[in-house]
Amino acid sequence: MKESFPELDFQRKKGNFYYFDSAATTLKPASVIKAVSDYYSQDNANTRRGFYPLALNADKICEGIREKVRKFIGAKYITECIFTHGATEGLNILAQSIAKSFLKADDEVIISQLEHHSSLLPWRETGAKIKILPCSLETGEIRPEDFKKLISSKSKVLVLTPDSNVIGRTKNFEKLVKIAKEHELIIVADCAQAVAHQRLDLDKSGIDFAAFSGHKMYAEMGIGVLYGRQELLEKMQPQLYGGEMVEDVLNINNIQLAELPYRFEAGTINLGGIVSLGAAIDFMKGIDLEPLSKTLKVILANNPYLKLIGEPEGPIVSFQLEDIHPHDVAQILASDGICVRAGYHCAQPLLEEIGPVTRVSLGVHNTEEDIEYLAKKLATIRQRMGYA
Amino acid sequence: MHNFYDEVILDHNAHPQYFNELKNPDLVLQAVNASCGDKFEIRLKLKDKIITEASFKGNGCAVSKASTDILLDKILGKSLDEAKAFCESFLSAVHSGDFSALSGDICALEGASKMPARVKCATLSWQTILNS
Numbered sequence: 001m002k003e004s005f006p007e008l009d010f011q012r013k014k015g016n017f018y019y020f021d022s023a024a025t026t027l028k029p030a031s032v033i034k035a036v037s038d039y040y041s042q043d044n045a046n047t048r049r050g051f052y053p054l055a056l057n058a059d060k061i062c063e064g065i066r067e068k069v070r071k072f073i074g075a076k077y078i079t080e081c082i083f084t085h086g087a088t089e090g091l092n093i094l095a096q097s098i099a100k101s102f103l104k105a106d107d108e109v110i111i112s113q114l115e116h117h118s119s120l121l122p123w124r125e126t127g128a129k130i131k132i133l134p135c136s137l138e139t140g141e142i143r144p145e146d147f148k149k150l151i152s153s154k155s156k157v158l159v160l161t162p163d164s165n166v167i168g169r170t171k172n173f174e175k176l177v178k179i180a181k182e183h184e185l186i187i188v189a190d191c192a193q194a195v196a197h198q199r200l201d202l203d204k205s206g207i208d209f210a211a212f213s214g215h216k217m218y219a220e221m222g223i224g225v226l227y228g229r230q231e232l233l234e235k236m237q238p239q240l241y242g243g244e245m246v247e248d249v250l251n252i253n254n255i256q257l258a259e260l261p262y263r264f265e266a267g268t269i270n271l272g273g274i275v276s277l278g279a280a281i282d283f284m285k286g287i288d289l290e291p292l293s294k295t296l297k298v299i300l301a302n303n304p305y306l307k308l309i310g311e312p313e314g315p316i317v318s319f320q321l322e323d324i325h326p327h328d329v330a331q332i333l334a335s336d337g338i339c340v341r342a343g344y345h346c347a348q349p350l351l352e353e354i355g356p357v358t359r360v361s362l363g364v365h366n367t368e369e370d371i372e373y374l375a376k377k378l379a380t381i382r383q384r385m386g387y388a
Numbered sequence: 389m390h391n392f393y394d395e396v397i398l399d400h401n402a403h404p405q406y407f408n409e410l411k412n413p414d415l416v417l418q419a420v421n422a423s424c425g426d427k428f429e430i431r432l433k434l435k436d437k438i439i440t441e442a443s444f445k446g447n448g449c450a451v452s453k454a455s456t457d458i459l460l461d462k463i464l465g466k467s468l469d470e471a472k473a474f475c476e477s478f479l480s481a482v483h484s485g486d487f488s489a490l491s492g493d494i495c496a497l498e499g500a501s502k503m504p505a506r507v508k509c510a511t512l513s514w515q516t517i518l519n520s
Binding site: 324325327348 | 399505
């Protein structure tokens with residue numbers, strides 16, 4: 001698998017390079033880079049605007065990949081897959097559009113404490129009343145009984161990620177979705193991490209709206225997908241207006257929106273990014289990070305000074321090392337050629353109590369040898385910082 | 389990569405001289421860097437406008453902790469205005485990368501000026517004194 005990533009080769013010619021920051025952005029496979037290069041070398045044209053063969057071919061490429069995305073995330077209809085520039089844009093569009101279309105004054109939005117700022121802060125701007133659904137950092141659990149207690153007759157939306165960018169898989173996710181359904185809440189899921197772990201089956205999952213980025217699943221930066229159930233999207237107003245999202249502009253007060261999904265894709269879409277997304281989906285077929293994720297936890301747990309946060313499951317693991325600030329851990333590891341992330345990870349409400357953490361996240365290029373090297377270097381840090 | 393975890397930083401981090409809690413301080417300052425979780429309470433005692441005792445308590449990375457310990461050592465015996473002027477000269481050295489006018493343990497913080505992500509760690513408490 002390592003040979004699939006030119007950046008690994010390039011960096012390793014300069015020295016040690018162990019990349020454990022796929023949750024921030026994945027390395028890019030050669031097949032994705034080639035697909036994008038081929039597109040710009042041979043097929044570049046704007047979509048839904050031209051009558052010449054090149055433009056028609058661009059439409060074909062775009063819709064072919066939209067269908068590929070639909071299958072990949074388990075959406076029912078192709079019209080439910082909207083191309084955006086990334087998860088943050090998608091989550092902002094969703095918050096604004098859902099608030100305007102479905103919420104009344106005093107309605108409540110229940111948001112899990114696990115959420116990334118991108119999934120939390122857009123709701124603050126809607127004026128809706130926000131209730132935070134707590135998560136234990138000891139067990140990593142959101143308790144269904146806590147959720148039930150929070151729900152009132154004013155509750156209309158649950159915002160809950162299937163995979164946290166700090167503590168990995170969200171425990172009790174299915175149970176929480178079931179409770180939300182029983183109370184007829186709209187479910188919005190930030191799937192930025194879950195999509196990279198190939199865990200999405202959106203139509204069956206009960207999730208009503210989702211958003212993710214391409215760059216955390218081996219595609220380019222600047223491309224993303226917003227998913228919404230067709231029956232709900234049909235009732236919603238777009239947040240971005242511009243070219244190709246209207247069927248007709250009779251006059252400034254009388255416009256007819258384009259059909260789904262185009263009414264939510266104002267302006268020129270990033271077809272180069274969409275091509276990369278298609279190539280990334282092909283690349284990801286058959287990849288399973290689960291065995292390596294288990295190995296990571298077993299090896300890290302051998303360090304007596306290291307505390308894993310929230311009994312993590314999946315390829316994202318955060319920890320604190322006794323006496324050593326996470327920024328120091330990350331910087332010392334960097335001097336050994338190891339790339340990890342440290343801090344609050346844009347999830348400050350989750351980490352407020354325990355402070356910053358160091359995060360290790362796996363990608364398909366990682367191996368057991370990589371993890372052993374990481375563990376070996378982690379074991380030296382306290383001594384290097386002057387602690388016994 | 390520049391190694392700024394040299395012996396001076398490590399020593400001030402692991403064995404800080406001023407890491408305690410002064411009783412009855414004349415001035416209490418909060419040094420907070422919310423983005424990375426560093427949080428120190430700096431306490432000063434003044435006599436005839438001169439800083440006679442200093443302490444700090446809280447949590448932070450090795451750089452911010454060592455930097456605060458070095459700072460408190462340097463401002464003892466100075467008036468608050470003199471301390472602020474001193475902090476200003478340090479901050480300008482960090483931002484310009486020119487430490488030639490400084491001497492002693494303070495020069496161990498030079499590495500921070502070469503890493504934008506750690507400048508805040510090195511300057512947190514100095515900026516707090518300057519803003520007091």
